[in-house]
Amino acid sequence: MSEPLENVLRALEMLKQEDRDNAEAYEMLEDLLEIQAAIEKAVQARIGGSRSRYLSALEKVYSSKEPLVSVAGFPQFPEEVWREIALSILAVLRRHRPSLERQVRRLEGFVENGSLKVSGLVASLLRGRSDDIRKLAEKLGLEPGLIEAVMLWSLQPVVRAVAGLVREHLKYELWGQGYCPVCGSHTRIGYVEGEGRKLYLKCQVCWTEWRFSRLRCPFCGNEDHEKMGFYTLGGDQRFRLYVCHACGNYWKVVDETIAGKKVPRSLYEYWTQHLDHLVNRVAARDEGSSAE
Numbered sequence: 279m280s281e282p283l284e285n286v287l288r289a290l291e292m293l294k295q296e297d298r299d300n301a302e303a304y305e306m307l308e309d310l311l312e313i314q315a316a317i318e319k320a321v322q323a324r325i326g327g328s329r330s331r332y333l334s335a336l337e338k339v340y341s342s343k344e345p346l347v348s349v350a351g352f353p354q355f356p357e358e359v360w361r362e363i364a365l366s367i368l369a370v371l372r373r374h375r376p377s378l379e380r381q382v383r384r385l386e387g388f389v390e391n392g393s394l395k396v397s398g399l400v401a402s403l404l405r406g407r408s409d410d411i412r413k414l415a416e417k418l419g420l421e422p423g424l425i426e427a428v429m430l431w432s433l434q435p436v437v438r439a440v441a442g443l444v445r446e447h448l449k450y451e452l453w454g455q456g457y458c459p460v461c462g463s464h465t466r467i468g469y470v471e472g473e474g475r476k477l478y479l480k481c482q483v484c485w486t487e488w489r490f491s492r493l494r495c496p497f498c499g500n501e502d503h504e505k506m507g508f509y510t511l512g513g514d515q516r517f518r519l520y521v522c523h524a525c526g527n528y529w530k531v532v533d534e535t536i537a538g539k540k541v542p543r544s545l546y547e548y549w550t551q552h553l554d555h556l557v558n559r560v561a562a563r564d565e566g567s568s569a570e
């Protein structure tokens with residue numbers, strides 16, 4: 279983990295106090311981050327020997343603009359390891375989401391008896407093939423959103439361990455893409471810092487951070503400012519919502535020159551949750567104006 283777990287948990291406690299309505303969600307997140315940190319540590323020990331292979335793949339990452347896990351391969355574990363990871367994540371879910379108990383138990387059953395292959399599903403997720411997950415969910419009579427969430431939470435600590443191997447060595451300025459140089463995911467989280475108020479994106483899957491242009495859409499590359507909007511909520515300049523009208527995607531930026539650094543970056547996606555609601559309002563308003 280790039281930020282000490284104690285700091286993250288302390289900040290999470292603070293966010294929970296400020297947002298009591300969502301206390302339960304924060305409590306689950308606390309447990310999730312703790313279990314993920316333990317998984318990440320165990321994975322680190324397993325893949326430590328591949329460090330030089332990942333490091334020597336970096337040059338090709340910059341030149342091919344393919345993420346590290348595509349260039350150097352994803353860590354290969356036996357299915358039992360993936361099964362253990364998924365079951366420990368499911369245990370968190372069972373503790374905190376009693377209303378999902380039936381679905382969670384069924385999913386646990388499928389993971390245990392092997393009708394659901396975790397290694398295959400995390401690979402599909404990483405390649406952006408949510409269709410595979412949807413089809414399987416339909417076949418097994420499970421909520422696709424539930425499977426997807428469990429697979430994402432299982433995948434995160436593994437790619438974070440890979441990211442940890444190269445974090446100190448990545449030359450982020452040689453990347454320049456809107457997706458993550460380590461795992462290839464798109465992100466909705468960024469921050470600006472320093473005198474030049476430079477923009478960095480932060481991957482929500484593996485927590486890798488890299489420089490990106492402030493004037494370009496990270497999803498489609500649009501640079502036409504007429505087709506881009508940014509919004510704050512109630513004039514709060516700490517958080518900014520960007521919307522690209524060319525592709526319809528949005529991303530959220532924390533201005534650390536105003537917001538400070540009391541909240542670890544790994545929590546920015548939760549700290550800016552209110553902006554997700556703003557997206558719908560902006561979309562509704564734009565639709566309204568185009569209908570005029």
Ligand SMILES: [Zn+2]
Pocket residue numbers: 437458459460461462463481482483484485486
């Ligand atoms: Zn990533």
Ligand SMILES: [Zn+2]
Pocket residue numbers: 495496497498499500522523524525526527
């Ligand atoms: Zn776009």
